[in-house]
Amino acid sequence: KQEVTQIPAALSVPEGENLVLNCSFTDSAIYNLQWFRQDPGKGLTSLLLIQSSQREQTSGRLNASLDKSSGRSTLYIAASQPGDSATYLCAVYNQGGKLIFGQGTELSVKP
């Protein structure tokens, strides 16, 4: 059974710092891995999708990497801003059409 784990559960950093969020999964037979952002009381917004054949994807200050063999992904946020404060969730898309989510990392960027 696929399990997705995110560490840390919560993270607080000062503005301007570069940071890394971690995601691990137990079954490497995935189609892709997706990172989402969730603001309090809101739905999820897709940030990046990495296909299983890819190593990384970039969007602005965000860079996501995927190491399928070790079951790991990282989300790198450069020059963090208070507006980046949110919960970040990773999810793996399994064979069978299901997206399995981690529990999320709650990020707080202090001015």
Place this chain on the structure above:
Amino acid sequence: NAGVTQTPKFRILKIGQSMTLQCTQDMNHNYMYWYRQDPGMGLKLIYYSVGAGITDKGEVPNGYNVSRSTTEDFPLRLELAAPSQTSVYFCASTWGSETQYFGPGTRLLVL
């Protein structure tokens, strides 16, 4: 495009009552999903559908039912509400294994 819409936004139910959570997407996506999110947790898949007339169970289907008579609509039915069903419910849609688009969520409180 409106994307994925959900109604209602918030609802209070008494134990034993029933209700239907509505979900509609206007992107002609084939796949649709229902998730629940409990405080501090990731999303758990309730039911999903790969096309009109086809539905399947997710991780936590007990106490829920779905139908998919059209491509656009994927309602979730709670027959006998229980306090354990207090949660935030999200509907999502996608083309196959691509990025999932989420609705804004329905907050349900069962008392």
